[in-house]
Amino acid sequence: MSNQHIPNAVRELEHDGETYKMADLTALEEAGLCELDSLPVSIRIMLESVLRNAQQDGETVTEDDVRAAASWSPDVPDAELSFQPSRVVLQDLTGVPAVVDLAALRSAADRKGVDPTVVEPEIPCDLVIDHSVQVDYFGSDDAYERNVELEYERNEERYRSIKWAQQAFEDFEVVPPGTGIVHQVNLEHLGRVVHAREEDGDQWLLPDTLVGTDSHTPMIGGIGVVGWGVGGIEAEAALLGQPITMSLPDVVGVRLSGSLPEGATATDLVLHITERLREVGVVDKFVEFYGPGVAELTVADRATISNMAPEQGSTISMFPVDDKTLEYLELTGRDPDHVDLVEKYLDAQGLFGEQEPEYTQVVEFDLSDVEPSLAGHKKPHSRIPMGNLDEHFPSLLEAEGVVGDGGAVTADAAGNPADVVETPDLGETVPVELEDGTEVEIGHGSVLVSAITSCTNTSNPSVMLAAGLLAENAAEAGLDVPDYVKTSLAPGSRVVTEYLKEADLLEPLEELGYHVVGYGCTTCIGNSGPLPDPIEKAIDDNNLWATSVLSGNRNFEARIHPKIAANYLASPPLVVAYGLAGRMDIDLEEDPIGVGDDGEAIYLEDIWPDTDEIHDAIADSVSPELFEEKYAQVYEGDERWEALDAPTGDVYEWDNESTYIREPPFFQDFPLDKPGVNNVDDARCLLTLGDTVTTDHISPAGQFSEDLPAGQWLKERGVEPHEFNTYGSRRGNHEVMMRGTFANVRIENQMLDGKEGGYTIHHPTDEETTVFEASERYRDDDTPLVVMAGDEFGTGSSRDWAAKGTDLLGMRATIAQSYERIYRDNLIGMGVLPLQFADGDGWEELGLDGSEHFTIEGLEDGLEPNQELTVTAEREDGETVEFDVTAQVSTPAAVDYVEHGGVLHMVLRRLLNDELN
Structure with missing residues (x-):
């Protein structure tokens, strides 16, 4: 890394009679520290933050940080970036x-x-x-x-x-x-x-x-x-x-070309890109989109893609600021003077308009290859072409053992123990009488939840108005949504409701049952609310694999509703279409969606709006005045x-x-001295987990029952089950949340031979009990704990309680084959060591089953970034297995967090010592 002196980069910019100061990136280029055009836009923006903060105070962020950020190159030097948002x-x-x-x-x-x-x-x-x-x-x-x-x-x-x-x-x-x-x-x-x-x-x-x-x-x-x-x-x-x-990131450039074909939506595009980038592997990486295809996308389309960065695996997914961006800022009611200032400043920094810098890797993507698609049944990056749903669903049920060989099962669809149940074959239905006396028939694949929800798609007028136009066409044709489908419309802002009204499309949506239910995430985060009791009973009694379809970004197991086994992501118009069909095991390219008033079969193509209709609806109904009015207060x-x-x-x-x-207990009886980090002796394993265990599994957000530890704690304090609310709503209460950690109804602790739920073995007694109860027994005996997992441990939402709960359960370390970034960083932020098996190793590969005694050595002299440590697992017969792990603590600052017991502990300790000394 260059030791060149950092020049004075503070310069002035005049705009509309005002003089502003700015940290001018071109000063670094003039001094020979970097070539700006070769740096990805995201790196330049972060470099500006480092440069400005170094020149303003020079203490928290230093000239070394500037040199480190400026050193980025496609092969990405091993340097640390200190970034202040x-x-x-x-x-x-x-x-x-x-x-x-x-x-x-x-x-x-x-x-x-x-x-x-x-x-x-x-x-x-x-x-x-x-x-x-x-x-x-x-x-x-x-x-x-x-x-x-x-x-x-x-x-x-x-x-x-x-x-x-x-x-x-x-x-x-x-x-x-x-x-x-x-x-x-x-x-x-x-x-x-x-x-x-x-x-x-x-x-x-x-x-x-x-x-x-x-x-x-x-x-x-x-x-x-x-x-x-x-x-x-x-x-x-x-x-x-x-x-x-953070370490300087790899930056992947996605070069877009072509244009979307007729009938393909922004949602279809993002499902393709999510699938592609998961295949490429962009975890911990920045992604930037560039190329001629960018100009073919509206800013709302771009935001739809950027929204699903975590499903793609990337840290960020961003687009350049160009003329379309400025037009969007004006459309959404930003002050025109500010929009002018945006262009002038970014132009002065060389950040405005089309860019083609150097990237660590370039991925080509042709927009014309996009076809109508969904993602399911439990991973947002598992794309399914719409025409393949009729084959996908039977194959899924056979793979899961739901149908075939008599369909006899010993657990219900939510994973709860049950007597042997003879489940219906695919295509067979069971009668259900709803509370109002309505009689319906449901079976495997029945759509029980059809929800237009989530910021991913409700921010995009093209797909929202397309849903309204499809609903209008369906209503005119005499189609209706079956009574067993729970329908909902949850706009991401009040502006959406207003432009649907302006376009006269809210009423047709309501006619099909898609009334506004709230302005929030709702179904996408598991707040789908209850299903009718007779429906839930029919699911349990017949082990039905019911489905949901939503315009969201997450469809992990048990997230949408604990009784619904298969969940599918789709564009808002397809959400309505599958709601009308009432089932997922259907090919909407070939099969009729229903029967119209005239007794004739109606197909999806009969009611699908064309692109010109959608564009006209946007032009006629979306205006700056709507945004100004709804955001004024x-x-x-x-x-x-x-x-x-x-x-x-x-x-x-x-x-x-x-x-x-x-x-919370984190800062009570708080010592002013840093506790440091030591070897871990005679730890026991609380859970052994497989691949892709999500933060939903670790820290659930949805509903929970009275027979779980969290529910028991609330009942002991006079809270009735109907007042439990959700795990997510109780996140201000550590007593509930620590009892809910690793308590998802679908989590599978491999110690228990296929049993699902938050259960484990307390090894000293060989008793099966809840994860929380076992952790309490270990705590009473001063026994430290670990958890072992496979690939992509902690994928999913950024839930701090996944790490806080891990800490409060007494875990000193987690040992996994790989981690999703946010969970790993949160563990570090709580002082828990995220350890990674060596390539080719894993707990199963090493012949471990979780019953061993674990010792983690190499910490006696403190912790170093990415330090290799040795773990010894001793079986009850005295036989030992020794293996190497790497501490996924990659920066000196992260080491400091672990040694303080957590980042907030470090901040508080410094604040107190500064005041008291």
């Missing part, structure tokens, strides 16, 4: 734990006699409440009002804590319930592309960059903003001024929000009787 976004399921942690930090400071306001966000933060509304009511004009009423009843205490944070912390804004989904609100309103900010009396210009406590934060890359998902732990550290340290909320009586003051008043918000 310009802002943070939170959603409420991960935001409430962040608020609780910040409140706990203030309480810890207060107990030490330090002014609690020493804990204060140093960069702006927006928290958007979008993850709590559930689809309890649907298919009626009052569904939205009734769902919101229940949302406030269930979450009043959580919301009061959020309102407390809004008044307690500076630069902490809250977007109240009923406004929209965080990523769509971010795209349509919060994202600035370029910030104008006052620093020490000067006006500075800087690129908009962010981290967010949700995996789909990279959606903002659709407008050229660098942003990615982190756990709440890392976001809180960033809020408190701690730079995000984005922080105010409705009368329910205004009426919430929230606590005030600098220190939160904890209620020890609360079942929602409790002070």
